[in-house]
Structure formats: C-alpha cells, structure tokens
Amino acid sequence: MMTITAGGKIIFILMAFLVTFACFASDAFSGEVQECLRCHAKHGIIKKFENNESIEAYVDAKKFMVSVHNSLACSDCHTDFSTEKHPSRRYRSKKQYIIKSSLVCRRCHLNLKATPIHAKVLSEEEEGKPHPCTNCHGSHSIVHVGKRTFKTEEQHCLKCHAYELSMEFNNGETLSLKIDASLLKASVHRKLSCSDCHFGFSSTRHPQRNFKSLRDFSIANSETCRRCHFDKYTKTMESIHYIKLSQGNLKAPVCTDCHGSHLTLDFGKERTLIAHRCQRCHPRIFDIYAKSVHGKALFDMHNRDVPVCVDCHKAHDIADALALDYREKIPEICSNCHANEAIVSKYGLSTNVVKTYLSDFHGVTLIFYKKQREEFNKPARQIAVCTDCHGSHNIISTRNTDPAVVKANLLKRCQQCHKDATKNFPAAWLSHYEPTLKKAPLVFIVNSIYQIFIPGLLIGLILQIILHIWRYAVNR
Amino acid sequence: MANIDRIKGNKIRRFSIFRIIEHWAVMLTFGVLVVTGLSQKFYSLDVSQWLIFKMGGIDYARLVHRFTGIVFLLITSIHIIIGIIGVAFKKWHPSMIISKKDFTDAIHNIKYYLGIESRPAICDRYNYKQKFEYWGILIGGLLMIVTGIILWFPTFITRFLPGEIIPAAKVMHTNQALVIFLIIAVWHIYNSIFSPDVSPLDTSIFTGYISKERMLTEHPIELARLEGKPLEEIITEHQDIHYENLETS
Numbered sequence: 001m002m003t004i005t006a007g008g009k010i011i012f013i014l015m016a017f018l019v020t021f022a023c024f025a026s027d028a029f030s031g032e033v034q035e036c037l038r039c040h041a042k043h044g045i046i047k048k049f050e051n052n053e054s055i056e057a058y059v060d061a062k063k064f065m066v067s068v069h070n071s072l073a074c075s076d077c078h079t080d081f082s083t084e085k086h087p088s089r090r091y092r093s094k095k096q097y098i099i100k101s102s103l104v105c106r107r108c109h110l111n112l113k114a115t116p117i118h119a120k121v122l123s124e125e126e127e128g129k130p131h132p133c134t135n136c137h138g139s140h141s142i143v144h145v146g147k148r149t150f151k152t153e154e155q156h157c158l159k160c161h162a163y164e165l166s167m168e169f170n171n172g173e174t175l176s177l178k179i180d181a182s183l184l185k186a187s188v189h190r191k192l193s194c195s196d197c198h199f200g201f202s203s204t205r206h207p208q209r210n211f212k213s214l215r216d217f218s219i220a221n222s223e224t225c226r227r228c229h230f231d232k233y234t235k236t237m238e239s240i241h242y243i244k245l246s247q248g249n250l251k252a253p254v255c256t257d258c259h260g261s262h263l264t265l266d267f268g269k270e271r272t273l274i275a276h277r278c279q280r281c282h283p284r285i286f287d288i289y290a291k292s293v294h295g296k297a298l299f300d301m302h303n304r305d306v307p308v309c310v311d312c313h314k315a316h317d318i319a320d321a322l323a324l325d326y327r328e329k330i331p332e333i334c335s336n337c338h339a340n341e342a343i344v345s346k347y348g349l350s351t352n353v354v355k356t357y358l359s360d361f362h363g364v365t366l367i368f369y370k371k372q373r374e375e376f377n378k379p380a381r382q383i384a385v386c387t388d389c390h391g392s393h394n395i396i397s398t399r400n401t402d403p404a405v406v407k408a409n410l411l412k413r414c415q416q417c418h419k420d421a422t423k424n425f426p427a428a429w430l431s432h433y434e435p436t437l438k439k440a441p442l443v444f445i446v447n448s449i450y451q452i453f454i455p456g457l458l459i460g461l462i463l464q465i466i467l468h469i470w471r472y473a474v475n476r
Numbered sequence: 477m478a479n480i481d482r483i484k485g486n487k488i489r490r491f492s493i494f495r496i497i498e499h500w501a502v503m504l505t506f507g508v509l510v511v512t513g514l515s516q517k518f519y520s521l522d523v524s525q526w527l528i529f530k531m532g533g534i535d536y537a538r539l540v541h542r543f544t545g546i547v548f549l550l551i552t553s554i555h556i557i558i559g560i561i562g563v564a565f566k567k568w569h570p571s572m573i574i575s576k577k578d579f580t581d582a583i584h585n586i587k588y589y590l591g592i593e594s595r596p597a598i599c600d601r602y603n604y605k606q607k608f609e610y611w612g613i614l615i616g617g618l619l620m621i622v623t624g625i626i627l628w629f630p631t632f633i634t635r636f637l638p639g640e641i642i643p644a645a646k647v648m649h650t651n652q653a654l655v656i657f658l659i660i661a662v663w664h665i666y667n668s669i670f671s672p673d674v675s676p677l678d679t680s681i682f683t684g685y686i687s688k689e690r691m692l693t694e695h696p697i698e699l700a701r702l703e704g705k706p707l708e709e710i711i712t713e714h715q716d717i718h719y720e721n722l723e724t725s
Contacts, residue, residue: 427639429643
C-alpha cells in the first residue's frame with residue numbers, strides 16, 4: 001500500500017508539472033479536445049436515457065480550461081471515445097449514467113480511503129449506496145480542493161455539507177448532514193456562522209463525536225441555543241417538557257423540535273405555524289382545537305385575535321395544564337382577552353364575564369383556595385373555572401345553537417360537581433349577566449329593594465340617635 | 477299580671493334566667509355568624525381575609541357559618557315555640573305585639589326630641605324602639621334562616637323551585653345580613669351601651685334586674701301594673717324623682 005501511495009504521489013507531482021508546463025506553453029487545448037469541443041462547446045446536444053430523462057452533452061470550454069484536468073484529453077476520461085470513435089451507448093437513467101461515468105475517476109484516484117471523508121463515502125458505497133464523484137467534485141469544471149478559498153465559513157462547511165453526507169449513531173440510526181443552503185438563507189439566523197452554533201467546529205477543526213442515538217444528538221445540540229437565548233432556555237427549565245425530559249422521556253421536545261435547526265423561523269408572523277408545531281406531538285388536541293371557535297377563526301378567517309396554543313399554555317415555561325396551580329390561573333388566562341374591551345368588543349362579547357365569575361360563589365372560592373395554597377401551602381379542592389363549563393380546546397360558540405341544547409349541555413357540566421342537579425339548577429347561575437329586570441327580575445327586584453331600604457334604615461336610625469342625644473344635652 | 481313578687485326593694489326582676497341564657501346564646505351565635513358571614517360578604521378586605529385564614533380557610537369559615545346557623549335556627553325555633561305556648565296556654569302578656577300606641581309613641585318621642593312635647597312617651601314593658609329591634613331581628617333572622625338553607629342546598633331546592641331562587645336568596649341573604657348587622661351595631665349597641673339613659677351598660681339582660689328608677693322613666697305602665705297602682709300615681713312619683721334630681725343637681 002505504502003509503495004503505491006508513494007508512487008501515486010510521484011505521478012501526481014509529475015502530472016502537476018506537466019499541467020503547469022502545458023498551461024504556460026500554450027493556451028490552446030490538444031487536438032483531440034479541440035476536435036470534441038467543436039460540437040460539445042455548443043448547446044443543444046441532448047443525450048436521452050431510456051426512462052426519458054436527458055442530459056445536455058455541453059462542455060463549458062472556459063471552465064474546462066481552468067479545471068485541474070485541463071491537460072487531459074477527453075478520451076482520458078471518456079475512454080470509449082476518440083477522434084475516430086463515437087459509440088452510441090444506452091443507459092437506463094441519468095443516475096445510472098452518472099454512476100457509470102464516475103467510475104472512471106477511480107482509475108487515477110486510487111487511494112481514496114486515506115481521507116476520512118472519502119473513507120466514509122466509500123463505506124456507504126459498500127452498503128449499496130452509490131456516491132458518484134461528480135456529485136461533489138463536478139465533472140468538466142473540477143478545481144483543486146486544497147486551493148479553493150472560501151469567503152465565509154458557511155461556504156467552507158457547505159463544500160461538503162451541501163452534499164449527501166450522513167452520520168451514523170451507535171444504535172444504527174442515521175442522519176443526513178446535507179444542508180440546504182436556501183433554508184439557511186430563509187432562517188432568522190441567516191447572519192450567523194456555522195460555528196456560532198456548532199461550537200468546537202471551524203474551518204480547521206472537525207471533531208468526531210459519538211452519540212447513542214439520533215435523539216441524544218438532537219437533545220445535546222439544543223444546548224447550543226442556550227448560549228444566546230439564555231432567558232428562554234431558563235424558562236424552559238420550568239416547563240412540563242423539560243420536566244418530562246429530565247424524568248427520562250426523550251420524546252419531550254427540545255428547542256430545535258419546535259424552532260427547527262437550520263431553518264429557524266420567526267413565529268410571530270404566522271400564528272397558524274405555532275399551532276402546527278404543537279400538532280406534531282399533540283395531534284388529537286390540535287384536531288379538537290381546530291374545530292373550536294378559536295381554531296376555526298384562526299384557520300378559516302386568519303383572525304389574529306384568537307388564542308393559539310402558546311397564548312394560554314405559554315411558549316417556553318409551559319406549565320403542567322393538569323396541575324392545580326395552572327387551573328387556578330385559568331380565569332386570569334381567559335381574562336387576558338375576555339376582559340379586554342379592545343379585543344372582544346368587536347365580536348359583541350361582554351367584558352363582564354370575568355368580573356361576574358370572580359364575584360360569584362365559584363370565583364370567590366377560587367380566590368381563597370389560591371391564596372390559601374400560596375400562603376399556607378394548604379391543599380385545595382378543585383373548583384369550577386371557565387374551562388369546566390366552556391371547555392378548553394373544544395370551546396364552541398353558543399350563538400347559533402338552540403338554547404335548549406345549550407341548557408341541556410350546561411346541566412351536564414353542572415352535574416360533574418353537583419351530582420344531584422336537576423333541570424332547574426343551571427338557571428341558578430346567571431350566565432355572566434348582571435341581574436336586570438329582563439334577565440333575572442327576582443334577583444334585580446330583591447336587590448333594588450335593599451338598595452333603597454338599607455340607606456333609608458341607616459339614616460333613620462342615626463337621625464333618631466342624634467335627636468336623642470341632642471334632647472339629652474338640651475335637658476341638662 | 478300584677479306581680480308583687482318581681483319587686484325586690486329598689487330592684488325589679490325584668491328577665492328570667494331563661495331569657496338571660498337565651499340572650500347570651502343569641503349574642504354568641506350572632507357574633508360568630510357576623511364574623512364568618514360578613515368576612516365572606518366583604519371578602520376582598522384584608523381584615524376579612526385575615527379572619528378567614530385564621531379560621532383555617534374559606535371551607536372552615538363556611539362550615540362554621542353553616543353550623544352556627546343551625547344553632548341560630550334552634551334558638552329561634554325554641555323562642556317562637558315557647559312564645560306561642562306561653563301566650564296561648566300560660567296566659568302570658570303578649571308584650572311584644574305591635575299596637576297603634578307604638579306608632580303614636582314614636583311620633584310623640586320625635587316631637588319631644590324636637591322640643592314640641594314637654595315629656596317623652598309613656599311606655600309599657602317594651603317601648604317602640606325595643607319592639608322595632610325585636611321584630612327586625614326576628615323577621616330578619618327567619619329570612620336569614622330560609623335563604624341560608626336555600627343557599628346550603630341549591631340542588632335540592634331547584635328540584636321544586638326555579639333556579640333563579642338561588643341568586644335571589646343570595647342577594648337577600650347578603651343584604652338582610654347587613655340590615656340585621658346595622659340594627660344591632662347601630663341601634664341596639666347605642667340603646668343598650670352608649671345611650672345616656674343606660675350608659676355605661678344596660679345590665680338588665682345579664683343580671684335580670686332593672687332599677688325602679690329606670691322602670692319609672694322607661695316602663696311606667698308596666699310598673700303601675702306590677703305595683704297595682706294607677707298610672708297617674710306612678711307618673712307623679714316619677715315627676716317627684718325628676719324634680720328631686722333637678723333640685724339636687
């Protein structure tokens with residue numbers, strides 16, 4: 001092996017001398033090349049394959065002239081051809097043609113396995129995955145790899161990573177390392193260099209790393225986001241996703257699962273995108289949400305007022321939605337929009353909903369339970385919050401629903417806590433309405449009587465007391 | 477019911493042991509109900525929250541409120557039953573019955589306060605102020621009991637009655653509570669503690685005795701009945717004392 005390598009080097013050096021000599025000696029190509037280029041330097045020669053794919057047999061003379069192979073004759077690579085011979089050959093497909101044509105490179109470039117990148121490529125070839133040389137190096141325009149200079153680090157990395165590379169993990173999973181440059185350009189990180197995220201890598205360093213699995217790799221790589229997005233990263237440490245992850249559930253998402261890696265998008269502009277991100281892991285909830293009054297408005301009408309997943313659950317510090325402290329926050333969460341005149345009034349919705357809830361039995365109890373839990377760590381029972389009557393992901397509008405149906409549904413909701421509730425019971429709740437003569441006459445009348453009676457009584461009593469004291473003072 | 481036994485020297489027996497205990501019982505249950513109830517009504521005040529947390533949380537505050545409510549219901553029931561039995565079978569003088577005289581007394585007293593009449597109204601065992609308090613608390617208390625039970629068992633009540641009863645009962649319970657609280661806090665506390673007539677404290681409901689002097693000024697009709705003397709004699713006797721007081725002062 002060593003002798004061959006040494007021999008190969010000598011041949012290469014000699015060839016390089018020849019090439020330089022040839023270049024300085026004459027600008028013109030050899031006779032054969034000129035002969036071939038007479039036709040092939042023109043556009044319009046099409047080679048057709050059996051599967052109807054085609055390739056243009058065009059050679060850019062200028063590019064060929066500066067290629068490392070400019071001293072070679074056409075027939076050195078296109079071995080079947082010469083100035084006399086021009087056989088017609090048949091190929092099944094373009095792919096087959098490229099693979100076959102590329103094999104000719106290996107006639108000269110023998111010791112490919114000496115470089116790690118080629119060793120890897122060749123080992124894949126042994127498994128039946130062909131890697132035609134021309135995919136990376138090109139054909140007629142091949143330049144010397146070592147002499148290529150790159151304007152940016154990105155170009156340097158893409159010299160390999162623009163092509164079908166892949167890495168294998170200990171468990172046999174593989175990951176394509178081909179990076180689509182157009183994705184990088186669309187990403188919010190378009191101004192960053194590769195090594196800003198791929199810490200430890202550079203134009204001179206390319207450490208070999210081992211990972212147990214593809215998932216391990218993704219999780220480890222998401223750590224890199226922390227270097228810039230420290231605030232968000234810390235927030236995620238409070239999230240249910242992080243808790244699940246630290247408990248050993250590797251399916252729990254990390255930064256890149258939601259934000260992507262090389263194509264990191266700005267979510268703010270496209271709210272549907274957010275819902276779709278969550279859908280990947282929560283498809284059932286997504287389907288329910290998409291049918292809800294909020295989801296329909298988002299997808300059908302591109303409404304920007306309706307909440308998407310993160311508006312209620314938050315994006316980074318996602319709480320456990322089944323935990324009591326999240327439940328206690330629900331009225332607050334809903335009131336972010338439903339108590340905001342600017343948002344809900346244009347849909348004819350009342351901003352009283354939160355106030356009427358909080359001042360009624362359930363709301364008052366909730367306020368106390370929350371405080372008791374926060375201040376005295378006292379475990380609290382569950383008490384009805386917005387979602388218990390309205391639903392959460394499945395909230396629908398009652399506007400176009402038969403009131404009788406709404407009533408029947410409401411009774412079912414009441415019965416979840418008030419087991420022995422009957423059909424009159426739901427009316428005990430004034431449905432977020434302030435009592436009026438029309439909505440709840442009995443309540444309104446009783447309240448009005450006291451509104452007059454209490455001040456009247458108080459004034460009468462105090463007046464009597466004052467008169468009594470006054471008389472006493474006068475008598476003395 | 478002229479009853480010489482009730483006069484003991486300068487003191488007159490006004491309340492039996494039963495009434496003294498009854499007053500204590502009502503006073504204590506009322507106190508607990510007010511503390512546990514008004515702190516729920518004005519739940520947003522710091523003092524309310526402090527009280528409720530001291531009681532061990534809202535659930536305990538409600539529990540205490542409801543079971544004290546039951547005690548109040550029992551006291552009220554016993555009071556009514558005994559009252560009915562006493563008046564019907566033991567020929568008690570129905571001294572709390574409101575009569576036309578109470579209204580004329582009230583007007584008379586206001587005129588007296590304004591200086592139109594020369595002397596206050598002449599009253600029986602209970603004057604119109606006391607009757608107002610009594611009926612105010614009794615009727616108010618009954619309303620509180622009824623609405624309280626409705627609020628305690630909303631699902632049961634709505635089996636027979638429309639749902640709107642529940643919020644109506646809540647509105648009534650919370651407002652009536654304030655009415656009773658005001659009658660007690662303003663009227664009763666003034667009349668039995670701060671009023672110059674009784675200050676520093678009307679002790680009759682605790683000791684069971686009232687001075688003859690106060691009987692002469694406040695309840696001359698009852699005193700006349702007790703001593704079996706005509707009312708005019710009592711009034712002149714009172715006026716004598718009155719003049720004596722004026723001379724000495």
